[in-house]
Amino acid sequence: MLGGQLVLLASQSPDPGGGPRSLLAGGALRLVAPFAQLVAAVGDVFSGFGRAVRGRSSLARENRELRTELLELRRERLRWTGLEREAGELAVALEFARASGLELRAARVVYLDRGSFLRTLVARVGPRGARRDQVVLAESGIVGRVIESSGPWARVQLVTDRAAAVGALLETARRQGIVRGAGPAELELEYVPIQAEVAAGDRVLTAGIDGVYPRGLPIGTVIAVEPGDERFHRIRVRPAVDLADLAVVYLLESASRPPASPREEVATP
Amino acid sequence: MSGALRFLAGLALAALATAAGTRLLPGFPSACDLFLVATVAAARHGRLERALVAGSLAGWAADALAGTPFGLFGFTDAAIGYLTALAARRLVVERPGSLVGLFAAAGLAQGIVLVLLGLFVVPEVVELPGPVAIVLRTATTALLGPAWIRFAAAAGARVRKLLKRPPAGLRPPSSLVS
Numbered sequence: 238m239l240g241g242q243l244v245l246l247a248s249q250s251p252d253p254g255g256g257p258r259s260l261l262a263g264g265a266l267r268l269v270a271p272f273a274q275l276v277a278a279v280g281d282v283f284s285g286f287g288r289a290v291r292g293r294s295s296l297a298r299e300n301r302e303l304r305t306e307l308l309e310l311r312r313e314r315l316r317w318t319g320l321e322r323e324a325g326e327l328a329v330a331l332e333f334a335r336a337s338g339l340e341l342r343a344a345r346v347v348y349l350d351r352g353s354f355l356r357t358l359v360a361r362v363g364p365r366g367a368r369r370d371q372v373v374l375a376e377s378g379i380v381g382r383v384i385e386s387s388g389p390w391a392r393v394q395l396v397t398d399r400a401a402a403v404g405a406l407l408e409t410a411r412r413q414g415i416v417r418g419a420g421p422a423e424l425e426l427e428y429v430p431i432q433a434e435v436a437a438g439d440r441v442l443t444a445g446i447d448g449v450y451p452r453g454l455p456i457g458t459v460i461a462v463e464p465g466d467e468r469f470h471r472i473r474v475r476p477a478v479d480l481a482d483l484a485v486v487y488l489l490e491s492a493s494r495p496p497a498s499p500r501e502e503v504a505t506p
Numbered sequence: 507m508s509g510a511l512r513f514l515a516g517l518a519l520a521a522l523a524t525a526a527g528t529r530l531l532p533g534f535p536s537a538c539d540l541f542l543v544a545t546v547a548a549a550r551h552g553r554l555e556r557a558l559v560a561g562s563l564a565g566w567a568a569d570a571l572a573g574t575p576f577g578l579f580g581f582t583d584a585a586i587g588y589l590t591a592l593a594a595r596r597l598v599v600e601r602p603g604s605l606v607g608l609f610a611a612a613g614l615a616q617g618i619v620l621v622l623l624g625l626f627v628v629p630e631v632v633e634l635p636g637p638v639a640i641v642l643r644t645a646t647t648a649l650l651g652p653a654w655i656r657f658a659a660a661a662g663a664r665v666r667k668l669l670k671r672p673p674a675g676l677r678p679p680s681s682l683v684s
Contacts (some may be wrong), residue, residue, distance in 0.1 A: 238558050239584055246577040247627050261566060264575035269521050269570040276525035347572060348525055352533030357573030385576070399572050399633040418633075421533070481532070506576045 249291050255484060268392040273348035285318040329376065330397070333430030340491035341374065344391065348397050351395065351480040352421050354367070358393040360486055363432035367391040370449050371491040378455035378477025379403070379443065381484050396456065397421060404446035405456055410435050413444045416456055416474060422481075426458055433470065435462045451489070509548070511596025512662060513560055516544040516654075517567055524571060536639045538646040539616065541568040543654050545583045546612045549590035550558075550655075574632050582619045586612050602652055609651030613644035616663055 245261075277404040287309050299420060333335055344367075348359035358381065360373070367386040373393050374380060381401060385392035394401050397418040405416040412433040419425040444454030455477040465471035527534035541564040548564075549557035566585030569576045578669035593599070600607050617640030624632035635643070640658055 238562065239581065239588065242562065242577055242584060243627065246575060246581050246623070258574075261580075262569070265566040265570035267593060269567050272518065272521035273525040273571065276522060278531060278634040280529050286569075288512070298658070336613065348528065350528050350535050350573070352531075352570065353528075353536035354635050355535050355572035355574055356633075357571065392570070392573075400573075432526055 245405055248423060257427060259385070262385050266359070266385055266390050266392055267387040270347060270361070270387075272419075273359055274361060277345075277347045285315060288318075289315045290356050292496070302438055339374075339489055340474070341487040342490055344373075344486050344488055346483050349483055351397070354419075356395050356398055356421065358395055358483070358486070360393060361389055362391045362488060363389055365405065366499075367488055372450055372454075374487045374489055375478040375485075376485060377456065377479070379450060380478050380480070380483065382449055383438070383488070391488075395480065396478075397424065397480065402447070403456060404444040406442050406444035406452075407433070407435060408437065408440040408442055413446065414472070416441065422476065423460075423474055424474040426459070426474050427469065429470045429472055431465070431470055435459060435470055437461060507653065509551075509556070512658060513544065513548045513563075515661075516547065516658060517541070517564055520544045521567055521571070524568075535572070536635070537642040538650070539568065540641075540650070540654075541565065541579065541615055541644055542583055542586065542612060543609065543650050545587045546590050546609055547650060547654050547658060549587040550594045550605075550608065552591050552594040554588060554591045554676055557587035557591035558584050561585070562633070575628050578620070578623060578628065578632060581665055582623065585619055586616050591672075605652040605655065606648045610644050610648035612651075613647030614640065616647075618642060630647070 342362070342365075344360040344362040346358060346360050346416060348357075350356050350358075350417060358373075366388065367383045369383055369386060371383040371391075372379065373382060373384075379396055381393045381395040381398070383391045384394045395418070396416070397420065399418045401418050403416045404413065406413050407429065409430075410433045411475075412429050412435075414426045414429040416424050416426050424441075437459050441451055441456045441459060443450040443454040443456060457474040457476045459472055460472040460475045463471040465472070520543070523540050524535065524538075527538065531537075545557075545561045545564040548560035561584035562580050564580075564587075565580035566576075568579035568583065572579065590608065593608065593611075597604070598637040599605060615634055620632075621634050621640075
């Protein structure tokens with residue numbers, strides 16, 4: 238049994254997907270993800286309750302009638318908090334999809350481990366499921382790609398994962414490189430020659446050369462350019478997406494249309 | 507409650523607690539592996555086959571919530587479960603001190619196996635746990651293990667008591683019970 242598992246594990250290197258273990262992986266995801274969703278739902282209820290309690294304490298100076306009235310209003314608001322939040326997220330999703338010119342589908346994040354060495358994201362993508370390698374976005378840029386999908390659940394390899402690699406392009410220097418994860422909230426842009434003029438603040442976009450990510454999507458911003466080896470810069474990049482603040486992500490359904498924003502249109506270097 | 511049911515309930519609890527912990531504390535899985543605790547708790551009775559199966563199931567559940575290649579924790583936890591069961595056949599592990607030692611050894615062994623797999627079996631794919639993460643996971647496994655066993659025993663006793671109690675309609679009136 239141990240030998241079989243070892244063979245199974247070794248057979249998926251170096252690409253963490255596909256192969257004979259996807260049935261097992263899908264089954265495990267399908268069984269475990271509902272627990273994460275349950276926790277996410279309970280957490281939403283508690284955070285709404287916490288906000289209501291904090292709001293109530295600020296009304297202590299009000300007179301009794303006003304306080305009672307406000308209490309009623311807050312109880313009412315508490316009932317609507319979930320719906321309101323959902324409507325807001327949907328509005329943002331619609332606006333984002335329209336502005337980006339991409340065909341997107343919203344998915345709710347049910348589990349997000351962004352801090353540990355096991356960093357991953359599990360999202361509920363709905364009954365249509367998700368494709369392997371489907372690009373996952375947030376409003377401000379790319380989040381990662383789907384590496385496992387089972388029923389309504391999808392496991393996403395975050396762009397900050399050490400094993401993740403994205404073909405990238407420096408917006409101003411017009412140089413291509415590879416972006417890799419370099420910590421919970423940092424990326425590294427590799428293979429940019431030292432002749433290239435790169436400065437902190439330069440935007441890094443997807444280059445569309447890796448067969449996964451379409452061209453022109455924001456990856457992050459250069460925060461430091463350090464001397465690397467004899468040929469290449471060592472460029473540290475801050476991800477465009479704040480992974481600490483992800484409740485909804487978007488699956489990129491079709492990349493046939495380029496990004497609509499003129500800033501994100503990228504010419505061939 | 508049978509051992510298998512108790513173990514599955516433990517796995518569900520581990521999944522819930524891991525999801526809740528990760529929501530509250532970024533990096534929680536670096537510091538604490540409740541799936542390993544469930545594995546060792548199930549394997550400490552010394553049954554090798556059961557330990558292997560329990561370790562595999564718990565590891566696969568951990569794999570479902572990790573960005574690592576599927577099977578990394580499946581293999582690791584199955585191996586730790588097997589080693590724990592082997593140790594339990596030769597040693598008496600009942601006193602709190604022994605339990606802490608057993609869980610600590612399991613936590614440390616898991617860290618070592620993960621590093622070895624990351625270096626030699628799936629290189630370039632797995633981010634290795636750092637020394638701080640290994641020490642933290644060892645410490646939390648050692649502390650949580652005995653508490654987990656105590657909780658499981660209490661919960662099991664309560665469930666057995668509930669199952670033995672006759673339905674309310676069949677109970678004699680309190681006036682007839684001396």
